[in-house]
Amino acid sequence: MEAPLIHLTLTLPSSLIGEFFPILQQGFLVTAHVGCTLQRLLCRQWGIAPDYVATRITTIFLDSKATDNVETAIVRDGATIALSGAMPGLVGATMRRGGHLAAMRGAMTHQETAADATDRIGTVRVKLFNLLLTELGPVFLKRGILMGCSDVISFFRERDETFWESCDGGNINGTPVGAGLLRTTQPLCVGGSVRLTVNFR
Amino acid sequence: MDRIARIDMGAAGGPKVTFEEVGEYAGLGGRALTSLVIATEVHPLCHPLGAENKLIFAPGMLSGTTGSMTGRLSVGCKSPLTGTIKESNAGGQAAQVLARIGYAAVILEGKPAGDDLYKIIINKDGITVEVDNSLQLMDNYPLVEKLRKEYGDKVAYITIGSAGERQLLAASIACTDPELRPTRHCGRGGVGAVMGAKRVKAIILDDAGMKMRPAKEPEKFRDANRKFVEGLRKHPVTGEGLPAYGTNVLTNVLNEAGGYPTRNFKGGVFEGSAKLSGEAQAELEVKRGGTATHGCHRGCVIQCSGIFNDKDGNYVTKQPEYETVWSHGGHCGIDDLDTVAKLDYMDDNFGLDTIEMGVTIGVAMDAGLAEFGDREAAIRLMEEVGKGTPLGRVLGCGAEITGKVFGVEKVPVVKGQALPAYDPRPIQGIGVTYATTTQGADHTAGYAIATNILKVGGDVDPLKTEGQVELSRNLQIATAAIDSTGMCLFIAFAIMDQPETFQALLDMLGAFYGITMTGDDVVALGKKVLSAERDFNKRAGFTKEHDRLPRFFYTDPIAPHNQTFSVPDEELDQLFNW
Numbered sequence: 063m064e065a066p067l068i069h070l071t072l073t074l075p076s077s078l079i080g081e082f083f084p085i086l087q088q089g090f091l092v093t094a095h096v097g098c099t100l101q102r103l104l105c106r107q108w109g110i111a112p113d114y115v116a117t118r119i120t121t122i123f124l125d126s127k128a129t130d131n132v133e134t135a136i137v138r139d140g141a142t143i144a145l146s147g148a149m150p151g152l153v154g155a156t157m158r159r160g161g162h163l164a165a166m167r168g169a170m171t172h173q174e175t176a177a178d179a180t181d182r183i184g185t186v187r188v189k190l191f192n193l194l195l196t197e198l199g200p201v202f203l204k205r206g207i208l209m210g211c212s213d214v215i216s217f218f219r220e221r222d223e224t225f226w227e228s229c230d231g232g233n234i235n236g237t238p239v240g241a242g243l244l245r246t247t248q249p250l251c252v253g254g255s256v257r258l259t260v261n262f263r
Numbered sequence: 264m265d266r267i268a269r270i271d272m273g274a275a276g277g278p279k280v281t282f283e284e285v286g287e288y289a290g291l292g293g294r295a296l297t298s299l300v301i302a303t304e305v306h307p308l309c310h311p312l313g314a315e316n317k318l319i320f321a322p323g324m325l326s327g328t329t330g331s332m333t334g335r336l337s338v339g340c341k342s343p344l345t346g347t348i349k350e351s352n353a354g355g356q357a358a359q360v361l362a363r364i365g366y367a368a369v370i371l372e373g374k375p376a377g378d379d380l381y382k383i384i385i386n387k388d389g390i391t392v393e394v395d396n397s398l399q400l401m402d403n404y405p406l407v408e409k410l411r412k413e414y415g416d417k418v419a420y421i422t423i424g425s426a427g428e429r430q431l432l433a434a435s436i437a438c439t440d441p442e443l444r445p446t447r448h449c450g451r452g453g454v455g456a457v458m459g460a461k462r463v464k465a466i467i468l469d470d471a472g473m474k475m476r477p478a479k480e481p482e483k484f485r486d487a488n489r490k491f492v493e494g495l496r497k498h499p500v501t502g503e504g505l506p507a508y509g510t511n512v513l514t515n516v517l518n519e520a521g522g523y524p525t526r527n528f529k530g531g532v533f534e535g536s537a538k539l540s541g542e543a544q545a546e547l548e549v550k551r552g553g554t555a556t557h558g559c560h561r562g563c564v565i566q567c568s569g570i571f572n573d574k575d576g577n578y579v580t581k582q583p584e585y586e587t588v589w590s591h592g593g594h595c596g597i598d599d600l601d602t603v604a605k606l607d608y609m610d611d612n613f614g615l616d617t618i619e620m621g622v623t624i625g626v627a628m629d630a631g632l633a634e635f636g637d638r639e640a641a642i643r644l645m646e647e648v649g650k651g652t653p654l655g656r657v658l659g660c661g662a663e664i665t666g667k668v669f670g671v672e673k674v675p676v677v678k679g680q681a682l683p684a685y686d687p688r689p690i691q692g693i694g695v696t697y698a699t700t701t702q703g704a705d706h707t708a709g710y711a712i713a714t715n716i717l718k719v720g721g722d723v724d725p726l727k728t729e730g731q732v733e734l735s736r737n738l739q740i741a742t743a744a745i746d747s748t749g750m751c752l753f754i755a756f757a758i759m760d761q762p763e764t765f766q767a768l769l770d771m772l773g774a775f776y777g778i779t780m781t782g783d784d785v786v787a788l789g790k791k792v793l794s795a796e797r798d799f800n801k802r803a804g805f806t807k808e809h810d811r812l813p814r815f816f817y818t819d820p821i822a823p824h825n826q827t828f829s830v831p832d833e834e835l836d837q838l839f840n841w
């Protein structure tokens with residue numbers, strides 16, 4: 063039988079957002095309505111302002127391909143979406159959405175295909191880079207991200223005193239749990255999945 | 264900057280200094296000056312380490328002024344690594360100080376007969392050249408410490424470490440930063456070996472008693488500089504991204520794009536990249552009491568650099584750049600920033616190009632000298648270079664020679680110089696630049712991305728793949744021009760996106776020299792420099808067949824995009840047709 067999904071909520075000071083950067087960069091899973099355009103996913107589902115998408119998220123990779131047009135690129139179940147702010151250098155300019163150096167990429171530009179894009183609930187992996195880590199990281203963490211239980215256990219084990227001293231504790235499946243107990247990782251069974259929500263104060 | 268100093272290191276009776284007016288080189292600076300002097304005065308078939316080669320130090324056109332970002336020093340010669348013309352530039356304080364003392368260029372000529380080692384002192388009273396054999400085989404950090412005891416802290420130092428003295432082909436020339444650390448290097452092309460061949464260990468630049476170079480139209484210059492700085496501060500790359508994360512912010516993006524060359528270009532994605540990223544690096548630096556924001560010279564408003572401390576808070580090195588983190592990191596299968604920082608320090612200390620050395624160690628790993636990912640082995644191999652053992656001398660001569668000595672088939676070099684941190688298979692346009700640049704594989708040769716504003720060659724349709732050659736040409740022209748101004752190339756984004764910032768740059772140049780400067784003038788300067796460089800290379804024996812990537816880029820597809828480099832040779836051959 064599949065292990066049940068654990069709902070884990072933490073409350074932390076906003077200064078600790080940096081502790082989550084490794085997870086946010088490597089990618090985390092979120093449930094989403096797939097089969098829609100990137101624009102729809104980013105703005106309608108995730109509530110990111112269209113203006114922010116247009117001006118701040120200057121580089122987007124959909125399944126490792128640089129994407130120029132968020133209004134036509136379709137997000138399919140299991141897709142990986144990497145979001146980045148402005149990047150230096152020639153390659154930074156080359157990867158930029160709709161930039162005048164897009165031709166430098168060759169064939170690694172995302173081209174939309176007619177492959178099946180059924181409209182349904184699925185999961186996508188999201189990666190956040192550079193300036194977007196601090197700007198969008200708290201938004202996604204507040205909405206909740208899906209992680210393997212063993213990844214959460216490793217994350218907790220790697221945290222130092224400062225983290226645990228500042229942690230207000232949290233709750234698991236609605237039951238309050240103190241920071242001390244969380245630190246032991248005992249309430250988390252290996253093998254299952256966790257929906258981690260972080261409230262920054 | 265109205266004089267050129269020539270120092271004939273091989274003159275009978277000892278080095279002889281002469282001075283001359285800038286003459287035909289008037290109004291030029293940086294790369295324009297170094298390349299035109301070489302193209303005009305150096306025999307293209309000379310041995311780069313012989314008496315006929317010249318080593319030219321030239322501050323940029325705006326160096327030594329109150330203008331921001333103007334601290335690049337160009338060093339030029341015939342390269343012992345590539346056999347081509349070479350311009351290698353660095354930040355640090357040297358360009359500003361040399362320009363204020365009044366020299367458009369200092370040119371080292373000839374070669375002394377004996378084994379004596381020299382230091383050159385340049386100040387307002389002139390230039391003296393002294394024998395100082397106590398400096399023999401010293402590395403950059405202890406060398407600068409020793410020189411500081413004699414010449415103090417109000418000077419700038421240009422030095423070579425043991426690698427330059429041994430004339431290793433990956434040897435760099437170090438310039439000190441504002442804290443007098445030898446961290447800013449003219450790295451590429453083995454320029455340090457040429458300085459070593461001329462037996463010059465150190466140049467001490469003292470601008471005491473000298474003032475900032477005055478602009479012809481001071482008000483206009485001040486106003487233009489203010490607008491230029493405003494433009495840099497408000498742009499997300501130059502005002503936020505680079506100050507926060509430095510150039511290493513590119514690691515995550517290159518990896519995501521599948522263009523992060525891993526384990527000697529065997530793959531385009533490195534599983535350990537998040538541990539090496541600029542974001543991780545900045546966090547670590549700040550946590551350990553270093554800084555993620557630091558300028559390599561006074562007057563830099565972007566401040567893309569930083570200070571990397573060890574876990575006990577002790578200084579290790581300046582913030583390693585993206586290319587360094589890649590070459591010593593993912594290229595060698597190493598995912599540890601502390602190891603990368605240590606190797607960066609060793610490069611700076613011995614006086615070596617970080618790109619060439621990282622790529623070389625990766626090639627050595629491919630040859631079986633160590634396992635990919637073996638941190639201790641990478642450090643051991645670098646120690647060999649520092650000690651000057653026979654193995655160390657092979658490694659210190661770069662990737663191509665190491666590949667030949669150890670029988671490695673796939674060695675990522677163009678014209679003998681190691682490819683930097685961007686795989687040309689998924690990012691084809693950068694492969695065009697690697698293949699065709701006058702300098703050997705070099706990512707900065709096509710970096711000045713403001714070509715849309717310069718309208719070099721008109722607009723290019725970004726959706727046409729054949730536009731890659733045209734884009735690369737435009738980039739190379741624009742870069743040659745920017746490299747001549749003394750401006751750090753990282754201004755490129757702000758001038759690309761903000762026409763008013765580009766205009767401010769033109770106005771700075773115009774107000775300083777009392778002329779009207781247009782985009783066309785910038786393009787003309789870039790073309791002039793590239794034409795001279797190309798002509799030198801042609802006379803040195805380079806043909807279109809040298810403008811190619813190594814064969815494996817055409818035959819071995821790379822994951823995840825499974826692409827090979829596919830820009831046809833005939834298109835590459837059109838690059839210099841303008």
Ligand code: SF4
Pocket residue numbers: 332334354355557558559560563564565566567568751752753
């Ligand atoms: S932006 Fe970086 S490389 Fe350029 S001058 Fe400033 S610190 Fe030096």
